[in-house]
Amino acid sequence: MAEFLYRLGRGSARHARKIIAAWFAVLLLAAVAFAVGAGTLSSNITIPGTPTAEVTDRLATEFPSASGGTGSIVAQTTGDNPFSSTQEEALAALAAKAGSIDGVQDVIDPFATQQQRSEQSAAITEGRDQLSQGNARIDAGFSSLDAAGEELDVGEAKLDAAIAQARSAGAYEKAKAQLGAQAQQLDAGRKELKSQRADLESKRAELKEQTAKLEQGASLLEMAAEIRTVSKDDTAAVTTVIFTEAQMNVSQETKDALVALYAQNPVDGVQIDFSSEVSQGIPSILGPGEVIGLVVAGVVLVLMLGTFIGAGLPLLTALLGVGIGALGALSLSSMLEMTSVTPVLGVMLGLAVGIDYSLFIINRHRHQLKEGLGVRESIALANGTSGNAVVFAGATVFIALLALNVTGIPFLGLMGSVGAGSVLIAVLVAITLTPALLSLVGTKILSRKERSRALGMPGTGKGTEPRHAKGSTLKPMSTKGAIATAFAAVLVLLVIATPALDLRLNLPDGSSEASDTTEYRAYTTISERFGEGVNGPLLVVADLPGSPSEDEALADQARIAKALFDQQDVLAVAPAGTSKDRTVAAFQVIPAEGPTSISTENLVHDLRELSPLEGTYDLGVAGSASGNVDISEKLAQALPVYLGVVVGLSMLILLLVFRSIFVPVIATLGFILSYFAALGGVVAIYQWGWLPAVFGVESPGPILNFLPTLLVGILFGLAMDYQLFLGSGMRESFVHGAPARLAVIKGVRAGRAVVSAAAIIMISVFGGFVFSDSSMIRPIGFALAFGVLVDAFVVRMLLIPALMHLAGNAAWWLPKWLDRIMPDVDVEGSSLERSHPHADAGQLTAPEPAGGDHRRA
Structure with missing residues (x-):
């Protein structure tokens, strides 16, 4: 690999203009792809196969008219006065116009809906009155029948007495016909009463049935009393928009048209706000915070490299790589269900690793120029040595991110794939475009003083071995100091990680947005006027x-x-x-x-x-709240599996690189400590609400449910980068004969400057996203920035060297049988330096014209 990269670097330097033109052509193609294939991003996250997803799919089948996405438009009077009839009519007219927008299936007028509910309530009251009156009439009828029955009883008693009297007087036969007629009249009256009673019983049963239905309706209406579209004080109203497409597929044009309709037709005395389902669009990739992060990175680069040209090259290559990665990812959003965080994550990683990877190569090239190597040869050698380390480091990040697909969670796998693609582009840009730009820049990558000093210096061809002041000697740290450092580092990390024990996962709601956003105002208005639960x-x-x-x-x-x-x-x-x-x-x-x-x-x-x-x-x-619960539980179940995969991968990679059992173990344990410390910091800031004025956390809440899993992959890759650049220096010194404990100090001294600069740059870039407009992006930016901080400066520069010192020679022990079967991974490209004697060392010259033939004796 080192030899291949050496030749690639030399070829890129020789054909610099062609390489630069090729990369800008790729950027143009990505822009064209974005223009053609860009689709809709969403803040909604779904996982197929969860209980919520299964119910949602069934609803789409059983209730197709209700399968479209929804959004809320919240109106409230500016003076807390009840809506006037003019305002109600204006809002109703806007709702009617909104219903005609392409992509909108229906818009529910809040005032008409509330009026219907009032009418239903009035109808129930009226129905109860009518039923009560009906029951009263039936009761009166039964009373009349009872009275008539009593009269019949009296008549029957009189008839019985008359018959008895007639029998006793022997006049029965003569009065029989008359008495029989009276009996028939009484029987007919009895039958009539029975018929009327049966009729009344039937009507009472009917009224009872109607009463049961009415009470069922009244009960349902009473249980739904708190589901309002207009607040009780008549100062706020919620217009519900039902889209024709599912939430993930609602086009940005439809959302923009809705927002524009209300913006262009303001209602006097009424403020309009939109829920995230309506107002959310493609997130800002580079806001003020991100720009500040890039400025800080630029300052670090100037201090590190000493020239504005040198500082500009990593920024240029990183921005070009990010442009390709972001546009390429967004061009797939019409074909894939992509969350709004996905392309921004690619930008985060692309900027951070893009700057760092280019910096590693440029830094090596500068050292070699100062040692007296020629420009072209130095470029090739830097690409074959530091570029080899860059490829290996990038591969660890790439594999860790791509491994997110093993979780079986589609949106997380897509995020990992986009992030991995951004890292791959950053690596390719670093090992091709960086050599090309260095060729054009030539010796101007050094300051004037450095160039003057290098021109008068005999070359050594060694390149990167640090010089120390004359007479100075390196000494290993003391054993007591190593014990104290290791103990303090572990203690600090454990204390910082403590809040992670209280970790709660969910997706952020509108209360997590910035207080000056329309989403936050819509959420809080609904919470205050209608109840918190109406938001979910x-x-x-x-x-x-x-x-x-x-x-x-x-x-x-x-x-x-x-x-x-x-x-x-x-x-x-x-x-x-x-x-x-x-x-x-x-x-x-x-x-x-x-x-x-x-x-x-x-x-x-x-x-x-x-x-x-x-x-x-x-x-x-x-529902959204149910879906978030399912997603959080699914992610929590996938996290241990993914963490196990990453830890196993870490052990294998470090075993191959350092040919040691001890180094992979402590490096991986260090990663686990820094991971949980980063989670602890996130919980303290975003869940507990510490330092709200600094981080703008106005409403603390649960942590973004996919952040812990995502953090594993990214932080692992970056931690391995720093371990690689520091640990390889230790191993190189040890292999070249330095005592094990002295080799630790040499390795730290050789790599600490560039690793510190790289870490500060990553912290700056990630930190810029802490102040993003998106509530999902802010905690990711903080977690990555804080994770890099503790991993680079506490774990890699303090804890690992201290443990390596305590282990002594045992740190590099490896069973002989394992040493024989393992491939030789020359990450630093030492064999490349031995195979290229660099006959032109000491001949610092300006670069030859790009495209010219560069031959050496």
């Missing part, structure tokens, strides 16, 4: 047994709704509809608290445990 309603689906009639289905709905409403932390329940055959019913359930609260998470589990309700109704739960 649950959808419960129930199977109704048999083939129920309309009345039976209504009775089932009332029974199920009552059971749901009786659950703890349920604020309201409303039927959302039934399937055509009435075998499936859906209910909207409003939790008492927000979608990321512990109580809502517990409620999701409680509702699922109800199934089968009363042993009859099978229940399923869906």
